[in-house]
Amino acid sequence: MGRSPCCDKTGLKKGPWTHEEDLLLVNYINTHGAGNWRNLPKNAGLQRCGKSCRLRWTNYLRPDIKRGRFSFEEEEAIIQLHSVLGNKWSAIAARLPGRTDNEIKNYWNTHIRKRLLRSGIDPVTHTPRLDHLFDMSSINILRSALLGSNPSFLNLLGGAQALMNPELLKLAATATLLNNNMNLVSQNQQQFNNVANYSTQQQAQNNQVSLQDQFQIPTQTHNNIITSSISAENSNPCNFEEDLISKQYSELFHCLNHGNNNNMGYESVISSTPLWTTPTPTPTPSSTYVNSCTEEERDTYCSDIFKFEIPESGLDINDFL
């Protein structure tokens, strides 16, 4: 695999670009157009390698680049797109007009990722972190989930010690995560619609294909959630969710079908009251971005997105045994 010589080997300049260099590059591209990056530096009078020129242009100097803080809608779009596309920054950037992959990647790593971690969400899988799930407050959550309206079950299992039973906790966590994922995927459909609407509005100006044309949102039926794949260009998205859900489903389904009763078949699991509630904001139908919230407010919103709520009835552990 041949590779063009590195700047180091050819004595070309590296490091931050000066204003004069930017002007040379912009003027040259405005006159001759972008492309032929190998010869561009020499023709433009720049002591830079072509790669450096291309990156400077695509990440900073391009006239259609939107500078400044990310809006709330953009941030939400990034989170939702990342949950499907993963670290496909260029694919995400393609759906956020005016933003570069580098910018989105930086913003993810410095802001969104940290916020998700603070909220107890794994930024890779977009699911609750197990270590977070098992801290003491989560034990209480699990306790509520397990017992629900049947507090006598605690005594049946031998008191609070039962909650420290690793197998029982694993089962509860599996059930909880399964339910979370089911609703997360369903929730994604609604949020994708919002993102798609937002993206479509933005992209209409750029004559780009709308998000809805490029995504096949999974249906809410369980079978489709398990078996369908979300197709997107140059990507193989949602595999992690399929894998995770499939594993969790298989494990729980085994429990359900081999238990004493089948009142809580998987259909009822899926159609039960969502454990996740999502305040779904409506993207501002505007061509301009309004940075109307602070970092703290976004933090709060992020926490709300992933708020962990247990239905009134709780989860009846009897159905699992």
Next chain:
DNA sequence: AAGCGCCCCAACCGCTGAATG
């Protein structure tokens, strides 16, 4: 004011796949 540590982000690095001869 100086020193220190942390954060952010522009830029670089190294790899891959497509295009070309």
Next chain:
DNA sequence: ACATTCAGCGGTTGGGGCGCT
């Protein structure tokens, strides 16, 4: 079929800015 070049991508780095002591 193979070598080479090029463009694009994702991961990583390092220097400047900033806040704290």
